[in-house]
Amino acid sequence: MKELKLTPQQESDYQKSELINDLIATSKVMDEIWKYHPENPEKKDVVSEYNILKQIKADIEKEISDL
Numbered sequence: 163m164k165e166l167k168l169t170p171q172q173e174s175d176y177q178k179s180e181l182i183n184d185l186i187a188t189s190k191v192m193d194e195i196w197k198y199h200p201e202n203p204e205k206k207d208v209v210s211e212y213n214i215l216k217q218i219k220a221d222i223e224k225e226i227s228d229l
Contacts, residue, residue: 168176197206 196202198208198211199205
C-alpha cells in the first residue's frame with residue numbers, strides 16, 4: 163500500500179486541525195462538568211440528574227424489549 167506524503171504545510175494544517183478538534187472536545191467536557199461544579203451558583207444536583215438518567219435508561223430498555 164502506498165503511503166500518502168503530506169507537504170509541510172499540509173502536515174501543519176493537519177496538526178492544527180487535530181488540536182482545534184481536541185480544544186473543542188475539551189471545552190464541551192468542561193461545559194458539561196460546569197453544570198455540576200460546586201462553584202457554579204446554578205449547579206445541578208448530581209444524584210438527582212443521575213436518577214433521571216437511570217429512569218430514562220430503563221424506559222428506553224423497556225421500549226426496546228417491547229418491540
